[in-house]
Amino acid sequence: MGNRYFVIDFKKYKGAEAYKNVMGHNLRRRNYRERANIDPARSDKNIVLARTDQTWAEYMDECNAKARENGGRALRKGSADFFSIVIDASVIEGWSDDDYIRYLRDAEKWLRERFAGQKILASVIHVDEKKPHLHFTASYFNTERGRWSQKWLAQEKKTDLNQMLSDFERDIGSKYGLRRGENQKEKATKEILAALEIEKEEPSLLERLAGKKPRYYITGSDTKHLARLGREIAIAQRAIKEQAVHQLAYKLKEENLRKEEELKKREEELAETREKLNKAEWKVGEYATQLFQLKTDLMDMRAKLSEYENIARMVGGKDRLAELAEKNRAAARHTKKRIRTRTGTRTISVDDDDLSFV
Numbered sequence: 001m002g003n004r005y006f007v008i009d010f011k012k013y014k015g016a017e018a019y020k021n022v023m024g025h026n027l028r029r030r031n032y033r034e035r036a037n038i039d040p041a042r043s044d045k046n047i048v049l050a051r052t053d054q055t056w057a058e059y060m061d062e063c064n065a066k067a068r069e070n071g072g073r074a075l076r077k078g079s080a081d082f083f084s085i086v087i088d089a090s091v092i093e094g095w096s097d098d099d100y101i102r103y104l105r106d107a108e109k110w111l112r113e114r115f116a117g118q119k120i121l122a123s124v125i126h127v128d129e130k131k132p133h134l135h136f137t138a139s140y141f142n143t144e145r146g147r148w149s150q151k152w153l154a155q156e157k158k159t160d161l162n163q164m165l166s167d168f169e170r171d172i173g174s175k176y177g178l179r180r181g182e183n184q185k186e187k188a189t190k191e192i193l194a195a196l197e198i199e200k201e202e203p204s205l206l207e208r209l210a211g212k213k214p215r216y217y218i219t220g221s222d223t224k225h226l227a228r229l230g231r232e233i234a235i236a237q238r239a240i241k242e243q244a245v246h247q248l249a250y251k252l253k254e255e256n257l258r259k260e261e262e263l264k265k266r267e268e269e270l271a272e273t274r275e276k277l278n279k280a281e282w283k284v285g286e287y288a289t290q291l292f293q294l295k296t297d298l299m300d301m302r303a304k305l306s307e308y309e310n311i312a313r314m315v316g317g318k319d320r321l322a323e324l325a326e327k328n329r330a331a332a333r334h335t336k337k338r339i340r341t342r343t344g345t346r347t348i349s350v351d352d353d354d355l356s357f358v
Contacts, residue, residue: 006178007088008168010161012080012140019056022084026122026135027051042128047101049108050123063119063141063148070146079150081140082121083159085111087168088133089178100132101125103176110172111136114158117144 013022023029028043052059060081064074075081087107089100104125112120119139125132142149157163169180 003090004092004178005090005181006168006173006176007086007090007181008161008165009086009088010083010159010164011085012083012159014078014080014082016056019059019082022082022137023122026084026124026137028128037129039128045127047125047127048123049105049125050120052121059119059121059139063139066143067141067147072147075140075148079140079148081148082137083140084135084137086133086135087111088131089176090181091131097127097132101127103172103178104132104134106175107168107172108134108136110168114164114167115153117142118149119143 013019027048028038028046054062060075063081067074087104089095089103092099108123108125111123115138119141120137121139122135122137124135126135140148140150140153142152145152153159165180169178173179
C-alpha cells in the first residue's frame with residue numbers, strides 16, 4: 001500500500017484578529033492570495049461547502065444573545081470561541097484531484113455529523129495549492145443546545161485529537177485505505193533512540209563527547225538509562241531555573257533597597273524643604289504684622305498732624321484778631337487826638353470801643 005495516510009490538524013482560536021486571519025485564508029479574501037504556495041488563478045475553483053460573511057463582532061453578538069435567551073451566559077472573556085480542522089492526505093500514487101475531492105467531501109460530511117449543531121463558519125476544499133485539502137472552521141456555540149459548548153465537547157471527546165484520529169481512521173480512513181499518520185512526538189522519540197543506539201558495554205555517547213569516565217551504559221532496547229538522562233537533564237534545568245530565579249530575586253531585592261534609600265533621601269529633602277517653607281511663611285506673617293502696625297501708626301500720625309494743623313489755623317486766627325484789635329485801638333487814639341486839635345477848647349469824648357476800623 002505504501003505510505004497512504006491521512007492527516008488531521010486541530011486548532012482552537014479566540015478573538016477578532018484570529019477570526020479575521022483564519023476566515024481570510026479559508027475564503028481567500030483580499031491579501032490572502034499572495035502566498036508562494038497559492039495559485040491565484042485557481043482560487044476561484046475552490047469548493048465552498050459552507051461560509052458566513054459575518055464579522056467577528058456580529059457573530060459573537062448573535063451567539064451571546066442566543067445564549068442569554070436560552071438561560072445561559074455570554075462567552076467568558078479569554079475563552080476560545082471557534083476551532084479549525086484541516087484534513088489532508090499523503091501524496092497517493094494514482095489519485096487525481098477528483099479522488100482527493102471525493103475523499104474530502106466524505107471527510108467534511110463526517111465532521112458535520114461529529115459536530116452536529118455547532119455553528120459552521122467556513123467549510124472549504126482548497127484546490128489552488130499543491131494538492132486538495134479541507135478547511136473546516138466551526139464555532140464552539142451549539143445552535144441546537146443554544147449555548148457555548150466547549151466543556152460539553154471536551155467531555156464527549158469530540159475535540160480530543162487522539163480520539164478524533166482513531167474515529168476517523170475507523171470511519172473514513174479504512175474506506176479509502178488510509179491509515180493514521182505517525183505521531184510526531186513518538187517519531188521524534190524513536191529518532192532519538194536510534195541516534196543513541198550503542199552496543200552493549202560501550203560508554204554513553206554524551207559521556208564520550210564530554211571526555212568523562214562513564215557512569216553507566218545503555219543499549220537500544222534498554223531505555224531506562226535514557227529516562228535517567230532525561231531526569232538528570234530535567235533536574236539540571238530546574239536547578240538552572242532556580243538559580244536564575246534566586247539571582248533575579250537578589251537583583252530585585254538590591255534594586256528595592258536602592259529605591260527605598262532613594263525614597264528616604266527624597267522624603268528627608270522634602271521635609272527640609274517643608275520646614276524652610278514654614279519658616280518663610282512665618283516670616284511673611286511677621287512682616288505683614290509689622291507692615292500693618294506701621295500703616296496704623298502712619299494713620300495716627302496723619303490724624304494728629306491734621307489736628308495740629310487745625311489748631312495752628314485757629315491759633316493763627318486769634319493772633320490776627322488781636323492784631324486787628326490793636327490796630328483799631330491805635331486808630332481810635334489817633335482820631336481822638338485829631339478831634340481835640342480841631343475843636344480847640346471844646347472837648348468831645350469818644351470811647352475807643354465806639355470806633356471800629358478794619
